[in-house]
Amino acid sequence: MTDAAALAGRHLDLVSAPFTLPRSRVLVFRADDGEGVRVHTSEYERRLSDCRVLDALTVVDAGGEVLSVTEVHPARVTFGGVSTLTFADPSTLSIGPSSGSATAAGLRVRLRRPDGDVEEHPLDAGIRLRIAGDRAVSVDRGDHTAALAATEAIWTDWFAKCPIVRGDLQEMTAFCWWVLGANIVELPSLGDARAIVPSKIGYVGLWQWDAYFIAVGLRHGDPELAREQLDIAVRFPQHDGQLPDVVHELGVLATSDDLPESDRANLRRAGSQIADPTVPVPLTKPPLAAWALRKVLEVEDAPDYARTQLARIVRSQDWWFAGSDLDHDGMPEYGHPYSSGLDDSPIFDGPLPTAAPDLGAYLVRQDRELASLLERYEPSADVVRFRERAATTQELLLRMWDAERGRFLAFGGGEPQLSDTVVGLMPLLTGTLPAPIAETLRAAVDDPARFALPWGLPTVAASDPDFSDERMWRGPVWVNTSMLVAEGLEASGYPDRARELREQTVALVIHGGGPHEYFNPHTGQKARTATTAFGWSAALFIDLAVQLS
Template structure:
């Protein structure tokens, strides 16, 4: 068994067809477990799975007419068959923590547990191409398809059949070479897992699953030709969000730097005339102002009582300025000078927009004009009036100007970087005005009024690496305070002692892998490398304990929060980035 096959088998241990569906890179077809077999959906921008039904059930039967359950799942195929003699804990393992055995030792177990090929007594499901499923099985086996309109049909599987999913979600059935489909799908996944980073033994299984997540979340966006966008999740987040693209590229660089560069290219491809980068690039265009918001988002905002659901004038929508940070990290993996210069020009224009187009009270410090532009939409810092001046934005702007200066010095020798360094110093002075010496934390200001919630945005100034020692020490102490941020599984997004803390409500308490990662980097930049490593170890342990790279985690239990999305792109990518760093 090759390393790629072993890694694919390790990832397969987490493919439960519930939190992780069966799919293929570039495909919009998703297969989930159902009570009597599996069901099939498509993945579409701003549409719920319930609105994207393809087959309400796909039930496999043997020659005696007995229904065959799902017996095994690998990235390249779903096997239906008898469960006698199989590893009954197969799917239970998807929620257990990793072990300390080496890849070769676990590969040996994989050889024993996962059948290397299809048995004559088994039926398998795979892909023939991104929009076509393929089924095959022994003589007498059949499949029953239940369509959303109530129609049912049965087909024999001995010669193999293909189910083509059309753009309108209708399904056509035709004969097809199932053996060829299995081989083709296996090649796709083998090529993908051949690029999977090898990390510390106790992290390798989860790293393999996270690598699967990144491959599974590749889609094609028709408006971009054959460009490959890695979406946050095929379950609910079908588009390339600017912030997500940065975090995804940072993890992806370790195995596929070319694809990592492609994520940044897409994020940078559609600047406004003033340089503003859009919040989202999706299959219907871009989301760059409140005028572009889909009605579902407006309805959610209205239900929350937000005054910005229907603004009187368009509000720009973007994401925090971490573009240069991501650009630098991707270039560290594989240098590309010409490409770097082209992208850097767009990053600089975006940075200029923040100061010219988002300094809404004209005091020199840009603000968030909309919660969506922060990435932390539900944070209590937005409970006040807009616009919101926030310490995380100030920190990102300081860091970005310094990153731009360093990148220019590397790729444009002789360029004058004085204005970027000088602006970083001015921005930091304004950022320090948000420090409350009484409360010993940074405060956000909504409509000019202080927002007193103790949130993780107040720790982000560590990223500058240039805070006064007393302030950096106070933030370090907050991170180590068990009543505030030093919880068992990492840093809550709102301090546990704060009245606004909620263990389940998105940005009001749950742990996010990206905020943990940024704070760890801030600790290291501010002179606390040991504490940074502890937080990184804590974060990868959280993902392993929680059973996968979920969108966010309950900070009390370390498990997936109830409403969090599973198989989430940036959590997967940053787990890989952290695992690689911790394995050196």
């Protein structure tokens, strides 16, 4: 294995980071009782506890003593230094004696199935556990040495692409590169498509926004796979150009009709004044596709690919103005919290739909990105309309500025939402705010009572009544919002402050022990309910590490 693989292996604790294989739906965790491991599958919209394959897999020696896990590497889990577990293929585990082990005689593997049945098998040269789609396990013999070599080759090839960065960032970069490889799954409905999911622990699908952020980090080592993520995200537009929220193994999620009743109730809770909560509401994600496409193409140009994606992104951008301007004032709104990516933000505590300053900023940025990309790849295209629309949208965005409060406000059903949140900082991304407004936002980023917390930029200002340092989108630090604000600071003329925020963000991930979904801004540790080994956090750490190096 490469040095990068060894560095990544230091973080594979089988708790926050399971043992798995690119393209596999099999996950191996440390057993709850500390003896051996347990095996699950990774499935769309199913809890890990509902996807049990084996409640315990233990290796015992000739005297019946259970051997503990002594080492974890991307290619293998070692028990007692004398036996290893690896993959024979994406749906098959292989267990056998370690190569050259002199104490392997009499080793047995003990399996406890979810129904309580326990069985033992002698290891000898190795056995294989084939895991079917219904989670049933069949046991047969197999060449364990060959399985080890094949798995090692897969990870060697993957880590050969790991970006080389500054020395203090290299170990976490290697682990984050492992996270991206580990989160690759196949989507059977798309043939051999490789989707990097946010997490095999609970987020098994390709979310549109996640795909953009993942592609931005992935481009530094595997631009072809980065392009594939963007292609999947925009390949299935609705008839009017709207892009779906999620592409998953059963199809797409593009409307509230696809949601469970508990989620649909969000549309009724405040009595939307504009959107009819009894009819389907489109579900999508914020318009950052052209931003991500431009970044991916910077690393490796692909003109034919670019033209295909641009046609889809243009239709999506037009949809926002034609299909999501629900009060017909020229500024599109979020018709559902899920379409914002910040599902639980207090800006959605009021009526729906919600006009938000982050959406306005993204729309301005995307129209400008489209104009530049079309000039490069479609020289005959009329780009004037994109630049004119960007200018008009920015004028409407500036109407959200509350000079008395010194911040941008969101509006729910036309009513101002007074929560002081990170979405109010996103207009920095336009790079063309009036200087006094840009300076006021920069000061907010530096204010320890609001956004300058010990471990980074909270998603709700610490001084706001809605702030919680643990609740999703109501205070914890997210890598993606920190990265976007840093980019906005740079675009608005504050490159030194942008670099400081980037340095603070990578320091947070290292301090917190890995690329978690979100972090407590006071302790710098994983928030209690956050997912671990999270895709966009890993990808954006890599992107930041490359920039800082």
